[in-house]
Amino acid sequence: MRETAGIRPQSKSWRWGTALAAAMVTLGVTPWVQAQDSRISALQAQAQSAVTAMTEAQQTFYLRNRYFANYFGPLQSLKRFPTPPEYTYAIRTTTRGAYHYAIPQSRTLKAFVSAVFLTGKQTNQGRPEMVTIICKARVAGAIRPADPNYKPEDSNYQRPSSVGCGNGTLDVNAPLEPPAPSFPAPTDGTTPLPPP
Template sequence: MRKPNRHFSLAFLVSSLALLATGNLTLSQTGNSIAQDQNAALQAVAKMTEGQRTYYQNNGNFRAKVDNVQDDFGVTLPKTFDYAIRTTSEAAYSYVIPARSTVSNQLKAYVGAAFITPNQDPKITTIICQNTNPGQTRPADP
């Protein structure tokens, strides 16, 4: 039986984690505004996700409002995307979805998650996923 399509690619996840580990999140400067917007969205979801991990480690809970995460961690939110956060007692999900515009059908959405893994080290795991198709579809939770 096939697993359901979760709308994100494992290859992107692995490359994103490698980029996060090295701190090198910039795409080459091609002048392509779509690529620049996509890169800015990736940087935003990466900072939001890392901010949630840090906040939980320091406070024992997750931030539930985009404005709080933006202010607390200096996250720049590109205007070409919409943002939302959903929290539970065990996880925080940060959604970065193309805003309605003439280019929204060319941009891909992201979801970042910070979740508690009580029997593992580190105690909080983070992941970033990108939709495989462009558009305004919210990514499935990882």
């Protein structure tokens, strides 16, 4: 192969790789990938629905019994929810809250965790006040996600109470994160520094 006008010739393996990629798109690999993506999205939606239903049932269970349920039977008697077999489900309770996990059995799915926390306050009806949150792992993987956290109000420091997702997870009900700011490229040929 000869080089012309400063263009490097491609190797045979590069040309075969390009031809193979073009053939895969032409023969329908793209629809297969799209079908896999929609299957993953559907399974994740089912897992999210399951932890959402567990959270709602847990609140009702606590109001009726004054303690949190630590297994599925009582929760499913209050609210039926599917548990897709592609996930393992778990509940962990404390005296101040309950956590519900949907942990994928595949590394292609994302995990979910929800929590119900007692705030220590009463509602106008005299019921215990509770806050909830549902979090999704930022990356796919067959691992238990970090627990959400609740920080009670601190009147000494005039800090309101807050609930948030743990490390590596994000609130499924939060607005989408804004895109990272883009900075114009310098015109003097230097490399821009990353933002502080």
